Every structure is written in C-alpha cells, then in structure tokens.
Amino acid sequence: MRVQATPVDLIFSVILLVAQVLAVEGKKCPSACTRDITGCRSGGGKIIGYCVNGLACCDLTYKELATCGETKAGIQAINFISPDYPKLHSADLICSFGFVLMEDTIAVKIEFVNITMDGLGFAGNGAGCDSDMFILKGFKTWTPPPLCGNLTGYATIVERTIGSYRMNQLKIIALMSSLNYSWKIKLTQIREPKRVKRPNSDPINMQTNP
Numbered sequence: 001m002r003v004q005a006t007p008v009d010l011i012f013s014v015i016l017l018v019a020q021v022l023a024v025e026g027k028k029c030p031s032a033c034t035r036d037i038t039g040c041r042s043g044g045g046k047i048i049g050y051c052v053n054g055l056a057c058c059d060l061t062y063k064e065l066a067t068c069g070e071t072k073a074g075i076q077a078i079n080f081i082s083p084d085y086p087k088l089h090s091a092d093l094i095c096s097f098g099f100v101l102m103e104d105t106i107a108v109k110i111e112f113v114n115i116t117m118d119g120l121g122f123a124g125n126g127a128g129c130d131s132d133m134f135i136l137k138g139f140k141t142w143t144p145p146p147l148c149g150n151l152t153g154y155a156t157i158v159e160r161t162i163g164s165y166r167m168n169q170l171k172i173i174a175l176m177s178s179l180n181y182s183w184k185i186k187l188t189q190i191r192e193p194k195r196v197k198r199p200n201s202d203p204i205n206m207q208t209n210p
C-alpha cells in the first residue's frame with residue numbers, strides 16, 4: 001500500500017493548519033474580541049488580528065509599549081523600545097519619548113532591560129559615549145551625563161523634585177548612529193503612598209534630597 005501525499009493533498013493540509021492556528025490565536029486574544037475598532041485604538045490598544053467569531057482582537061497590553069516620537073500619559077509603567085525591537089536597528093536616529101507624570105508621582109524608576117548599543121557604559125559617565133547615547137531630560141537645572149554602552153541590567157531612580165523645579169514630563173532622547181542597536185527601557189512611576197498624601201500644591205513637601 002502506498003501512502004503518498006499528492007501536491008493537492010499538501011495544499012489542503014496547509015490550509016487546514018493555517019485555519020487551526022488562526023482559531024487557536026483567536027482563543028488566545030490577550031484582551032478582548034470587539035466590534036469597536038476605533039474605541040480599541042482610542043483606549044491605547046492595537047488590533048492584532050481577528051478572533052474566531054470574526055470580531056477584531058484588541059490587545060490592550062500594547063499600551064504598555066511606546067517607541068520613538070510617542071508621549072504617554074495616565075499609566076504607571078511603560079516599556080520604551082527601539083524601532084523594530086527586539087530586532088536590531090541601524091539607521092541614524094534622533095528619537096524622543098515623553099512620559100507624562102501623574103500628580104502624586106515622586107520619582108521614576110528607569111530600568112535598562114535589554115540594551116545593545118555602542119559605548120563604554122554608564123561607569124564612563126558619558127565620557128565613553130560616542131556614536132550612541134541616551135539623554136534624560138525633564139529638568140531645568142540638572143542634566144545628567146549621557147548614558148551609553150552595555151546598560152543591560154542597570155537601573156536608576158530619578159526623583160521628581162530637583163533644584164526646586166517640578167517636572168511634569170520625563171523625556172528620554174536617544175541619539176543613535178552605530179550599525180546595530182536596540183533597546184527596551186522600563187519606566188515606572190513611584191507614587192506617593194496614600195497614607196501620607198499631602199497637598200500637591202505645596203512644593204516644599206515634595207522636596208527630597210537628590
């Protein structure tokens with residue numbers, strides 16, 4: 001007995017396989033299957049495909065990602081990623097990302113989750129930054145040195161009140177010109193604990209030692 005798939009059988013089974021994968025993905029839609037595509041987008045979500053019932057799958061986890069040119073507000077944590085992350089990128093790039101801080105945010109934790117870029121690293125305090133670098137902005141009177149190199153695993157905390165100027169937005173500017181770079185930076189707002197909440201209008205109460 002010969003069991004051999006003809007080309008027609010093969011095409012048929014490929015189609016079946018694709019149909020099954022789609023069905024599985026439909027069940028796995030991470031957020032919600034919806035008819036309201038505009039509502040999904042305006043809520044910060046992204047349509048990532050279609051559910052088995054034909055409705056659009058709205059992925060709201062997407063709103064925790066941002067890339068070049070974006071400004072995000074109203075969320076506590078965000079991952080700022082390079083274009084095409086996790087793939088490497090290589091065009092010359094000047095890119096900025098803005099994170100609008102909440103009223104009761106007292107500091108922002110910046111975690112360099114996965115970084116590939118040129119340079120000697122933060123230990124060089126900017127001295128080794130040549131082709132690629134990150135610059136933190138948000139303060140009138142304080143500019144930290146640029147960061148570069150293998151920052152993977154490095155984390156830092158930026159306090160909100162530095163030099164009595166209260167920033168409303170933390171900006172990261174990425175200047176890149178090497179052949180291979182990519183980044184994923186997690187920013188988390190640290191908010192004032194509710195128990196000791198003080199009036200936001202009193203800047204003295206927000207003062208912390210840099």
Ligand SMILES: *[C@@H]1O[C@H](CO)[C@@H](O)[C@H](O)[C@H]1NC(C)=O
Binds near residue numbers: 086088114115116
């Ligand atoms: C880290 O970035 C590199 C280079 O872009 C990528 O190949 C790798 O998959 C990333 N690692 C993780 C855990 O995402």
Ligand SMILES: *[C@@H]1O[C@H](CO)[C@@H](O)[C@H](O)[C@H]1NC(C)=O
Binds near residue numbers: 153
């Ligand atoms: C970057 O640093 C991390 C943590 O120290 C290390 O695990 C990793 O291998 C380094 N990557 C490169 C490309 O040197």
Ligand SMILES: *[C@@H]1O[C@H](CO)[C@@H](O)[C@H](O)[C@H]1NC(C)=O
Binds near residue numbers: 179180
């Ligand atoms: C970096 O980029 C160059 C040129 O595009 C490429 O030949 C090389 O393989 C890349 N290196 C890595 C580690 O991806």
